[in-house]
Amino acid sequence: MKYLRLIWTGLWRKKAxxxxxxxxxxxxxxxxxxxxxxDASFNQLVDTGRLNVLVTTNPAGLPLPLAxxxxxxxxxxxxxxxYRALFVGYYQQLRNIVIALPIDPAGFFAQxxxxxxxxxxxxxxxxxxxxxxxxxxxxxxxxxxxxDHVPIRALNARKKDGTSDWTxxxxxxxxxxxxxxxxxxxxxxxxxxFDTARATDTGTVQMFSENIADASQAPQIANAIDNxxxxxxxxxxxxTEKATAQGQxxxxxxxxxxxxxxxxxxxxTLLLLTGSTMMQSFRERIREFAVxxxxxxxxxxxxxxxxxxxxxxxxxxxxxxxxxARAVLPRMSTLAAGTIxxxxxPLITFLAGIGAAVVLALISALPAxxxxxxxxxxxxxxxx
Amino acid sequence: xxxxxxxxxxxxxxVRGKQSIEVLHELDLEIPAGQFLALMGPSGSGKxxxxxxxxxxxxxxxxxxxxxxxxxxxxxxxxxARWRARHVGFVFQFYxxxxxxxxERNIELPLLxxxxxxxxxxxxxxxxxxxxxxxxxxxxxxSELSGGQQQRVAIARALIADPTLLVCDExxxxxxxxxxxxxxxxxxxxxRDQGKTIIMVTHDQKAADYASRILHVDKGQLVEAxxxxxx
Numbered sequence: 001m002k003y004l005r006l007i008w009t010g011l012w013r014k015k016a017x018x019x020x021x022x023x024x025x026x027x028x029x030x031x032x033x034x035x036x037x038x039d040a041s042f043n044q045l046v047d048t049g050r051l052n053v054l055v056t057t058n059p060a061g062l063p064l065p066l067a068x069x070x071x072x073x074x075x076x077x078x079x080x081x082x083y084r085a086l087f088v089g090y091y092q093q094l095r096n097i098v099i100a101l102p103i104d105p106a107g108f109f110a111q112x113x114x115x116x117x118x119x120x121x122x123x124x125x126x127x128x129x130x131x132x133x134x135x136x137x138x139x140x141x142x143x144x145x146x147x148d149h150v151p152i153r154a155l156n157a158r159k160k161d162g163t164s165d166w167t168x169x170x171x172x173x174x175x176x177x178x179x180x181x182x183x184x185x186x187x188x189x190x191x192x193x194f195d196t197a198r199a200t201d202t203g204t205v206q207m208f209s210e211n212i213a214d215a216s217q218a219p220q221i222a223n224a225i226d227n228x229x230x231x232x233x234x235x236x237x238x239x240t241e242k243a244t245a246q247g248q249x250x251x252x253x254x255x256x257x258x259x260x261x262x263x264x265x266x267x268x269t270l271l272l273l274t275g276s277t278m279m280q281s282f283r284e285r286i287r288e289f290a291v292x293x294x295x296x297x298x299x300x301x302x303x304x305x306x307x308x309x310x311x312x313x314x315x316x317x318x319x320x321x322x323x324x325a326r327a328v329l330p331r332m333s334t335l336a337a338g339t340i341x342x343x344x345x346p347l348i349t350f351l352a353g354i355g356a357a358v359v360l361a362l363i364s365a366l367p368a369x370x371x372x373x374x375x376x377x378x379x380x381x382x383x384x
Numbered sequence: 385x386x387x388x389x390x391x392x393x394x395x396x397x398x399v400r401g402k403q404s405i406e407v408l409h410e411l412d413l414e415i416p417a418g419q420f421l422a423l424m425g426p427s428g429s430g431k432x433x434x435x436x437x438x439x440x441x442x443x444x445x446x447x448x449x450x451x452x453x454x455x456x457x458x459x460x461x462x463x464x465a466r467w468r469a470r471h472v473g474f475v476f477q478f479y480x481x482x483x484x485x486x487x488e489r490n491i492e493l494p495l496l497x498x499x500x501x502x503x504x505x506x507x508x509x510x511x512x513x514x515x516x517x518x519x520x521x522x523x524x525x526x527s528e529l530s531g532g533q534q535q536r537v538a539i540a541r542a543l544i545a546d547p548t549l550l551v552c553d554e555x556x557x558x559x560x561x562x563x564x565x566x567x568x569x570x571x572x573x574x575x576r577d578q579g580k581t582i583i584m585v586t587h588d589q590k591a592a593d594y595a596s597r598i599l600h601v602d603k604g605q606l607v608e609a610x611x612x613x614x615x
Contacts, residue, residue, distance in 0.1 A: 291480040296469020
């Protein structure tokens with residue numbers, strides 16, 4: 001601890017250089033935090049995908065007729081079916097994006113038992129045509145409360161009256177413990193209200209979601225559902241919820257590879273930059289290090305001071321960069337219109353970032369530290 | 385009086401390319417505790433080399449060097465560094481202070497290598513600052529001090545760990561006559577009142593006159609110039 005002041009002072013010998021190096025490291029770790037945060041959120045989405053729930057969509061992303069529901073319900077092994085459409089709009093300003101799912105409340109909450117909504121509020125949703133239930137985070141963000149009558153301007157659903165303004169009555173607030181979508185701006189509304197009022201695609205849904213009794217039978221049941229519509233105009237693709245999440249992730253490409261490649265390139269550049277800065281700083285202080293050795297600092301002690309400076313600078317800047325990423329990431333979910341729910345920087349990724357910063361610092365400062373260690377007092381005092 | 389420094393048949397050679405240059409030729413030297421020794425001689429005579437050997441900054445090619453009871457020519461690099469921290473205080477011609485540290489932080493540097501607490505270190509630094517008359521300049525950086533004041537800080541730094549030996553390489557070489565007199569007076573006071581053993585390299589006869597003993601180094605050999613009665 002007593003050497004900290006010495007390390008800190010050495011670091012700020014050239015203020016401008018240190019600030020520029022610090023900013024470079026902050027930016028590199030901001031990039032690391034953002035990309036790893038997005039990657040981790042996608043992976044978490046896949047992890048929360050269930051194997052005993054199947055998802056039926058159109059392979060081309062087109063809507064499916066709700067009229068297909070009874071045929072799916074009749075498939076052997078299917079114990080329950082629910083469905084949903086997608087409504088995207090905003091409240092007052094475009095930055096207040098709201099992702100809404102038109103659902104059949106009873107079926108949806110039966111299948112998603114991890115969604116906690118008081119029974120009275122579920123009943124209120126079922127009995128109020130314009131009723132809506134929202135996540136606690138949405139209520140907090142837009143200052144909505146039970147009983148509020150809120151207007152939302154749709155971005156993807158024009159009404160039959162030619163307008164895009166929809167109104168909802170907030171009748172419930174729910175939570176999704178342990179789910180990445182917990183902190184998202186999610187609104188659930190009655191499908192009939194949505195379907196009867198919209199101008200296009202009436203009678204269709206975005207997906208069906210089937211409960212199955214035996215997860216090991218998932219491939220056979222999925223085939224059975226898809227075979228029902230193999231020769232129809234609305235073909236289907238059915239797979240487990242987990243496989244659907246993996247498929248959505250795969251559409252983006254090999255995200256892990258891209259993230260690793262970009263972060264790797266940023267860190268490699270950082271390594272060269274920090275290494276060059278540390279070497280330059282060492283050269284400027286050769287005489288000072290020689291004097292310190294004269295006073296009794298050991299070779300190893302001087303090398304440790306050089307490494308300590310690099311670690312303090314790199315880790316400090318890395319923490320700053322990752323804290324900025326941690327603050328910015330949740331906002332990205334909103335910008336992504338809810339397609340990536342719950343983007344955040346997991347603690348383990350944050351800690352891994354600190355570990356990476358320590359390794360980067362040690363590697364980049366190693367040449368300077370070794371030269372400081374081998375520095376000959378006599379030669380240094382005579383030459384500098 | 386017992387010798388603090390004892391050199392026996394010390395030879396120092398430097399190798400430059402294919403050439404081996406013998407800078408010190410079989411030197412023998414005894415420096416008793418409490419002596420103020422001035423080493424004089426022309427440039428290249430080997431006086432700084434001798435000082436570096438005594439201060440444990442360099443190693444002899446041959447011969448034995450015993451300082452404060454330790455055969456320093458047999459110590460490893462790490463042991464030698466720790467020995468220097470405990471037994472030797474260095475004062476340089478160009479002060480060699482850390483430009484980013486205040487006077488008190490410069491003086492504190494050698495104490496960082498000890499087990500003293502922060503409070504103890506601060507007390508010792510305050511006492512050293514008072515000894516060299518710079519209490520009011522504790523927070524000043526070297527660039528805010530005159531040459532004489534910087535050298536006083538360097539002397540305080542050299543003294544702070546209470547070393548056995550004070551090694552001074554041209555301590556007044558960069559100072560005007562009046563300031564040099566003040567610094568030499570300070571060194572003399574430390575020798576007289578605190579019994580510090582001081583070895584000082586100088587070109588200046590007037591500076592050497594402050595010492596209690598003067599030795600000339602000429603072509604790598606020592607020539608006794610005599611004992612001086614301190615002024």
